[in-house]
Each structure stands twice: as structure tokens, then as C-alpha cells.
Amino acid sequence: MTDWIDIGTLSDIPQRGARTVRFEGEPEIAVFRTGDDKVFALVNECPHKKGPLSQGIVHGHAVACPLHNWNIALASGEAQGADSGCTPTIAVREENGRILLARPEVMRDAA
Amino acid sequence: MDFQDGIEPNSDYDDAPIVPSDDVREHLVVVGNGMAGCRAVEELLARDADRYRVTIFGAEPHVNYNRIMLSPVLAGEKTFDQIVINTREWYDENGIDLITADPVTAIDRAAKTVTSRSGRTVHYDRLLIATGSDPFIIPVPGKDLPGVISFRDMNDVDTMLAAAEAGKAQGGGSAVVIGGGLLGLEAAHGLTLRGMKVTVIHLMSTLMERQLDEAAGWLLKSALEGRGQSILTGADTAEIYGEGKVEGVRLKDGREIPASLVVMAVGIRPATALAREAGLDVGRGIKVDDHMVTSDPSVLAVGECVEHDGNVYGLVAPLWDMCRSLADGLTDRHTGYRGSVTSTKLKVAGLDVFSAGDFSGGEGCEDIVLRDAARGVYKRVVVKDDKVVGAVLYGDTADGGWYFDLLKKGEDVSEVRDLLIFGQAFASGGGALDPKAAVAALSDDAEICGCNGVSKGQVVGCIEAGACSLDAVRATCKASASCGQCTGLVESLLALTLGEEVEAGPKTLCKCTSFTHDDVRREIVAQDMRSIPEVMQKLHWATPDGCSSCRPALNYYLLCALPGEYVDDQQSRFVNERMHANIQKDGTYSVVPRMWGGLTNPRELRAIADVVEKYDAPMVKVTGGQRLDIFGIKKEDLPAVWADLNAAGMVSGHAYGKSLRTVKTCVGSEWCRFGTQDSTGLGVKTERMTWGSWMPHKFKIAVSGCPRNCAEATIKDFGIVCVDSGYELSVGGNGGIKVRATDFLCKVATEEEALEYCAAFIQVYREEARYLERTAPWIERVGVDYVKSRVVEDEAGRKALAARFLYSQSFSQDDPWAERASGDRADLHQHLQPLALEAAE
Numbered sequence A: 001m002t003d004w005i006d007i008g009t010l011s012d013i014p015q016r017g018a019r020t021v022r023f024e025g026e027p028e029i030a031v032f033r034t035g036d037d038k039v040f041a042l043v044n045e046c047p048h049k050k051g052p053l054s055q056g057i058v059h060g061h062a063v064a065c066p067l068h069n070w071n072i073a074l075a076s077g078e079a080q081g082a083d084s085g086c087t088p089t090i091a092v093r094e095e096n097g098r099i100l101l102a103r104p105e106v107m108r109d110a111a
Numbered sequence B: 001m002d003f004q005d006g007i008e009p010n011s012d013y014d015d016a017p018i019v020p021s022d023d024v025r026e027h028l029v030v031v032g033n034g035m036a037g038c039r040a041v042e043e044l045l046a047r048d049a050d051r052y053r054v055t056i057f058g059a060e061p062h063v064n065y066n067r068i069m070l071s072p073v074l075a076g077e078k079t080f081d082q083i084v085i086n087t088r089e090w091y092d093e094n095g096i097d098l099i100t101a102d103p104v105t106a107i108d109r110a111a112k113t114v115t116s117r118s119g120r121t122v123h124y125d126r127l128l129i130a131t132g133s134d135p136f137i138i139p140v141p142g143k144d145l146p147g148v149i150s151f152r153d154m155n156d157v158d159t160m161l162a163a164a165e166a167g168k169a170q171g172g173g174s175a176v177v178i179g180g181g182l183l184g185l186e187a188a189h190g191l192t193l194r195g196m197k198v199t200v201i202h203l204m205s206t207l208m209e210r211q212l213d214e215a216a217g218w219l220l221k222s223a224l225e226g227r228g229q230s231i232l233t234g235a236d237t238a239e240i241y242g243e244g245k246v247e248g249v250r251l252k253d254g255r256e257i258p259a260s261l262v263v264m265a266v267g268i269r270p271a272t273a274l275a276r277e278a279g280l281d282v283g284r285g286i287k288v289d290d291h292m293v294t295s296d297p298s299v300l301a302v303g304e305c306v307e308h309d310g311n312v313y314g315l316v317a318p319l320w321d322m323c324r325s326l327a328d329g330l331t332d333r334h335t336g337y338r339g340s341v342t343s344t345k346l347k348v349a350g351l352d353v354f355s356a357g358d359f360s361g362g363e364g365c366e367d368i369v370l371r372d373a374a375r376g377v378y379k380r381v382v383v384k385d386d387k388v389v390g391a392v393l394y395g396d397t398a399d400g401g402w403y404f405d406l407l408k409k410g411e412d413v414s415e416v417r418d419l420l421i422f423g424q425a426f427a428s429g430g431g432a433l434d435p436k437a438a439v440a441a442l443s444d445d446a447e448i449c450g451c452n453g454v455s456k457g458q459v460v461g462c463i464e465a466g467a468c469s470l471d472a473v474r475a476t477c478k479a480s481a482s483c484g485q486c487t488g489l490v491e492s493l494l495a496l497t498l499g500e501e502v503e504a505g506p507k508t509l510c511k512c513t514s515f516t517h518d519d520v521r522r523e524i525v526a527q528d529m530r531s532i533p534e535v536m537q538k539l540h541w542a543t544p545d546g547c548s549s550c551r552p553a554l555n556y557y558l559l560c561a562l563p564g565e566y567v568d569d570q571q572s573r574f575v576n577e578r579m580h581a582n583i584q585k586d587g588t589y590s591v592v593p594r595m596w597g598g599l600t601n602p603r604e605l606r607a608i609a610d611v612v613e614k615y616d617a618p619m620v621k622v623t624g625g626q627r628l629d630i631f632g633i634k635k636e637d638l639p640a641v642w643a644d645l646n647a648a649g650m651v652s653g654h655a656y657g658k659s660l661r662t663v664k665t666c667v668g669s670e671w672c673r674f675g676t677q678d679s680t681g682l683g684v685k686t687e688r689m690t691w692g693s694w695m696p697h698k699f700k701i702a703v704s705g706c707p708r709n710c711a712e713a714t715i716k717d718f719g720i721v722c723v724d725s726g727y728e729l730s731v732g733g734n735g736g737i738k739v740r741a742t743d744f745l746c747k748v749a750t751e752e753e754a755l756e757y758c759a760a761f762i763q764v765y766r767e768e769a770r771y772l773e774r775t776a777p778w779i780e781r782v783g784v785d786y787v788k789s790r791v792v793e794d795e796a797g798r799k800a801l802a803a804r805f806l807y808s809q810s811f812s813q814d815d816p817w818a819e820r821a822s823g824d825r826a827d828l829h830q831h832l833q834p835l836a837l838e839a840a841e
């Protein structure tokens, strides 16, 4: 069973952009909204040198890290192309325009 | 009105009580005389006409009609008579008791009866619930005013027609449609045809976002606007206002749209109230198993009101599948329903839109995109694990059925992968699976380039005559020189004719396009393109929304081409430009206020010192460009830092941007014993003229007071060295990895001239360099003589360039910090605030 936390509406996040959420004692989470209004959530750290992915350019279902331009797939957190590394993902879904995020500590316990 | 013909609301028949009959067959009672309920009965009759005695209750006063044809009725293409599915005779002939205009209000499962509003109570052996959906009404003030309706049944259509009629009397009424989905657009289309002025308000940024991606949504919006509708996307309704009846709609941003009719078409919800009150299991819809049986074995449900395997459906195709399984079950065949994949076709006259499956892409998905600007076509097929999982088609939907079929059957498409996007005829034609073989098989007079009317024979002829690259072909026979759609074909012909050794063409802007930077810049101006989706469509981008290379470039090119008009796309900017500060390796930002010509004063210094203390900035540093850089500011503190600096009169230094950075100066004649002119003063003037300008790359200027050149003006993009007799101008220098000294441009006599040449030089660079190309490599590429020919030798040209620069500066010299600090999208700097915890699912 997953605990879902309501973190706001789709319009709180700019299209092709991200906002961040923080929970006490947890790494910062970046919540992305893509061009086709899908939402994804990743830990806000690039697998390369911890660049804040929330600040990157979102294209398709990937984000280009703002520090050294690695491309990270939003669905899997996996670095694309020749780069390798992976950022943890957090389950997130949209319901009636609200964005629901899985409780991060629950996710970690499950992992 | 004509569509009223043939309907007998509350006929005598309805008033007749249902007498307990001596009919001993099992009694099937159907609640809902809509598309699913009636279809289920038809399916049942087809299997075993005599097995059940059937009674149908309908809330509407009509016989069963085709609900999806309400749109053509609204548009005036059909009459109500023409959309009736089953006439009263049909009900009679099949011995069905039809009770109209009398909704069922309660179900008693223990007694196995239903009761209707008029008080009729009927016993059932099997009950079928087919109540369809209720339109979703957004809970804004004014939602209950007369004139606010949904688009669901014939009654709504009547209201719309009456409003259009009334509008006509007053010389054209106006309507607002809330919701830019399938239904809203159909309503808008019909109302437009009926002579109303229609505004569509859509919350999302593209129309039909559930069915279409951004590119197709943009095409659709353009087409509808071309038909005279106003489409407001990203528009949130705050309130519907009016005294006693609707007078208009107010948006959250304050805009008001007057209207005498408001149609809400924002979505539907399964109509489950009746089932819920009867104690049946209800989730999003009434829960049914594979045989459409609810949690009560005597009660079945079908249509939009049900939830099967977690899914609810809002289209008819799945209902047909459900009705078949249901009728099978009722006649002991139990085949079972397994869920449906749906596709959508927009039938608004003349606009071909199709979508099916999951086109949102995602992990392991591959997009195949075809854009044919000349025909207004956009096609996107999403392939995953060698199977089609989704498709969006705009403009040419002929192959929609084929893709949908491949999708439903889950067929392996790896064999036809390369030809898939061209459609069925091409992909399965003559077994030509290799695109090259397909081209080889074309006859000599087959047309290759539609824009320029060039045949295969002509292309091959010109290749054989020596044109051995794409560019050479373009230059000689013009094939692929216009819209570029046939580029692939021409390349195949090159490969076929010359063997495999085809010269690689010029480097494309990025992997999303076959066009070069120069092509793109040229076409933006030539075709007067105005937005990123438009460029992507017209130039056949191969990805749905580009990548981190092309989006910033396109954003810049449009900004440069359309000063004052183009609306900047923040999401196509690199983080530094989006945050108006420099991101550092730990994710914090550094902030550099502008210091005009390198000058400062106590007030500014104090403000900077205060900011450093107040926000705990760990470091302040003098930059190479004579400014103070405040390090270690957190993203969420940026707006407050800017506000403090603004308060002391400082503005952003654009140290983060592909833009004018600094104007470095020396002290010049005012203090220095060698100085020949006021280099500091000229530096300040230059910076006042050029600040805020967006460039292909960063741009630096320096002014030195004498040839000793203390401001290092000869390694700047634009350098001025003051001498006794005037000003020596030089261009194209930079520090950096590869140091380059400037090329001498010319000498001028006055400050005014120095400024004019500076503006003109910047403008040629802005208009012609490739994005991310600094002046040094640009000048090496085009030659300094070219630059001289534009800026020095052609006086009229220079003045025109300078004028264009100053014109665009009139729009770009707003301090981006002030805008953001004053609250404009300050939320982007804040963390999202989690709300209440939701109950576990």
C-alpha cells in the first residue's frame, strides 16, 4: 500500500519545467511536468556530480542536467546515451488535476 | 424546429401503468435508454429474442438516438429524425415496454424492484444499469445561472440552438465554451456554424491534450483560429457572472469574456448515484466483472457508468464490446469482456485528427515523426519493443485504422520500421522493405520533390552530371531545396547513384532536424514563423518537442527575428537564463549586479555588503569584467536578493546570459596622464546602449583610453581604443581556451560614430551567427572582409543595422530581476508545499 501526498496542482509546475519538494530528513525531490503534461519525480541530483536536475531543460521525457548536460530519462532516472548512472525515482501520479507523490520514506523502505 | 418531428414526449403510452402481466419469462429491466442500454437489448434480441421480457426506463423524453450525432445536429448537418436509432415501432415490434421521461430513482435489491420518479414500481429478475455519465460542472460562482449548460443530450442542443437564434435577432450572439477537449471543440464548431462568436477557454496549454501532443494541438489551434474561433489556452475560469442570467466569464487573470451562453465541456463522470444508493460496489464507476455483472449477481451494468478492471470509458467502441459480452452472458455463453483499447477521431468538419493508444512515450519508447508542412500533416507513431503503442495523426488520418489495428494486435513491426510512418500503402507495398529498394523501384518520371516538381530521372541526371552532395543537388535541380521533405529520398538517390560514398552534408542544427542553423534562420524569416512549434512543424522536426540543443537556439532565433512580438519561452532557456543567476557546482547561484562601465559608489557597495551579510553569501569576488560577484545564494533567496539590490538602484548584470556581459573600461583622460579621451564615459554610454541584448553567445566590450590598452580591448568581441584623432574599433577577440586578438575594423572620429558602428556590428552578429557561436569563430568563418563590407563600406546598411538593433533594444532593456522580484512567477523559486496526507489507497 502506498501513502500518497498531495503536493499541488499541475499548473503549479511550468510545462517543461520542474519544482522541488522537501521532506524532513529526505533528499530533495524534483517533480517534473513534461510538454505533454505527464508528471515524473526524481531525487533532485544528477548521477554525474549531483547537479540539480530540476533546473535542467526538459525535452520529451528526459531532462538535460544543467551542470554538464547529461540527459536523464524521467521515467527511469537512467542516464542516456554514452553516460551511465541512475537517479532514484519516486512514484507520482496525477488525479483530477492534483499531483500525488508517494511518501519517499515508504518508497525507500520498499526498495 | 424540425428535429422535434416524430418525438412524442409523455405519450399516452408512457402513462399506462405496467400491469402485472401473465408473461412468465424472466423480466429484464433496463435503467437508461441510451446508447449502451439499448444496444445491449439489441444484442440480446439477436441472440435469443424470446428469452426475456424487457422493460426500459429512460430519463429523456426521446426514443433511443445516436448521441455522438448530436454534434452534426447542432451544426445543422442532420435533423433529430436522422439520428434516431430505434423508433417507437421497433420497441413495439419487439415487445419492449419503453417508459420515457421518467427516471428511476431507487433500486430495492432485496425486493428486486425499481421505482421511478412518477412512482412506478416494477419488479425485475435481472436489472441492467446503463445510466451513462453526468457532465462534470466546475464549481465556480455562477455555474447555476440560466444559460450555463453542458453538452450531453438533445435538451442541451435545443438550448444552444435557441441561444443562437436569439443571438441572431441581435446581430450575432457570443458563446463561451469551457473545455478544449473533443466535446468542447465540437460544441464550439457547431455554435460557430450557427452564427455565434465563440471563445474556447482551455486550462491546459494545448488543445485536446489527452489525445494530442503539443505539435498536433498547435496545428489544431491554428486551424480553428483560422475559422474565426478565439482559443484561449492556459486560461483558468474564475467565475461566471451575470444578473439573473449569464453575461460572461471572468478568468483568474482578470480577463472578461462577454457571452449569453456558456457551455461547460470539461469532462464527464460515470453516473453512479443510483447504484451507490442501492449498495452496489462503486469505484470510479459501477464495478463489474468480465460478464458485466455487478457485486449483486442479479444486477448488471454496461456503458459509461461502469468500471471494468480499473478502467472507465467515454467512447462508444468499448461499449459495443461490453454489450456483446453482456448479451452472451444473458444467454449463457459467457465469452467475457477483456477491456478495450480506444482511439479517437475528431470529426469536426474538415479537420482530420486521430489518436490512439499511449502516445506519451516514456521509457524504451521510440518516436517516429513525420511532418509535411506543405500539406499541413503531422504524424507521430510511438513504437516500443517493436510494437506500435500509440499514434497521433493530424491532417492525414487515412492510416489511423491501420496503426490502430497494428496496435490492438500487438504486431511486430521491426520489418517495416523504416517505412511505418509513410503508411500502409508504402510499408506493405511490393515487399519493398528497404527504403533504398523502394526508391530504386520508382520509375524515372516519379516525382521526388513536390515543391519544385523534380522527377527521379532529373535528380539522377544531375547527380550523374557531377552533383555529388545534397547541397549540390539542391543547387542544380532544386530538389529538396524548399520544404526539405524529400531530403531522405534525394539522399537515397545519391547513395544509389554514387554507391555509398556520399559526402556528409553541412552539420545540422541538432539531431532533431536535417536543417542547418543557417537554413533555420533563413526560413524563420522567409516564412515569417512565429513560434517554436511552428518552426518544428514547418521544418519537419523529427522529435515531438526538440532537445536541449535546438530549443534554446530556436528561442533565440525567434527572439532576434521578431523583437517586441515573440513571447520568450522560458522553458527553452538554460537554467542560468531562467533563474537570472549563475548556477554553481553545488547547485547554489551567484549574483552579479551591473556596474556601468565598471563604476560604483558607496550606496551600491553598501547594498552589496548588506546582501552578503543578510544571505550568508560565503564569498564575494571581483570578476574579470570589473564587477562584484556574490556567491552561494540559494535558489529560493534569489528574488529577495534582487529586490534588495534593485532597491539600491542596481540591475541585473546578465553575467548568466548569452547576452551583453560587461563593458570594461580604463580610467582614461579624466585621471590618467596618458589618456586621450574619456574612455570611462564612453564605456558607460556603450553599456547603456547595449545592456539587456540577447546574443548568439556571450558578448564583451571594452574601451581603453590610449594604445596602452589597459582595458584589454583587443581581446573583446568589440573593442574601442581611443587615440588622439578618434577611436580605433576592432572586433572578434576573446580570451578563453583559445585566445584570439581582434581584427581591426576601422577608425572613426566621434563617439556617436563609435556607438553606431558598435550597434551595427552587434546586429549583424545577432542576425547571422549560429547560436552558441562567439564572434571569434564566426568572423573566422565568414571573414573579416565580409564584416567590413556590412559595417564599414555600406553606410546605409550600417545605419539600418544600427536602427534594427536599437529598435529591438527598446523591448529588451527591462531588468529581469525587477520583474521576478516583484512577484512575477516568484513561485518558480519556491519549493512545492505538500498538502494533506491522502488516505492510503
Ligand SMILES: Cc1cc2nc3c(=O)[nH]c(=O)nc-3n(C[C@H](O)[C@H](O)[C@H](O)COP(=O)(O)OP(=O)(O)OC[C@H]3O[C@@H](n4cnc5c(N)ncnc54)[C@H](O)[C@@H]3O)c2cc1C
Binding pocket: B031, B032, B033, B034, B035, B036, B037, B057, B058, B059, B060, B067, B068, B069, B070, B071, B102, B103, B104, B105, B130, B131, B132, B133, B151, B152, B153, B183, B186, B271, B274, B302, B303, B304, B305, B313, B314, B315, B316, B317, B319, B347
Ligand atoms: C455530443 C457528444 C458527442 C460524442 N461524440 C462521440 C464520438 O465521436 N465518438 C465516440 O466514441 N463517442 C462520442 N461520444 C460519447 C458517447 O456518446 C458515449 O460514450 C455513449 O453515448 C455512452 O453510452 P451510455 O449508454 O453509457 O450512456 P448514454 O448514451 O449517455 O445513455 C445513458 C442514458 O441513461 C439515461 N439515464 C441516466 N440516469 C437514468 C435513470 N436514473 N433512469 C433512467 N434513465 C437514466 C440518460 O438520460 C441517458 O439517456 C459523444 C458524446 C456526446 C455527448
Ligand code: SF4
Binding pocket: B666, B667, B668, B669, B672, B673, B674, B675, B676, B679, B704, B705, B706, B707, B708, B709, B710, B711
Ligand atoms: S589605457 Fe591608456 S588611458 Fe587608459 S588607463 Fe591605460 S594608460 Fe591610461
Ligand code: FES
Binding pocket: A046, A047, A048, A049, A050, A051, A065, A066, A067, A068, A069, A070
Ligand atoms: S552533474 Fe549532471 S551532468 Fe554533471
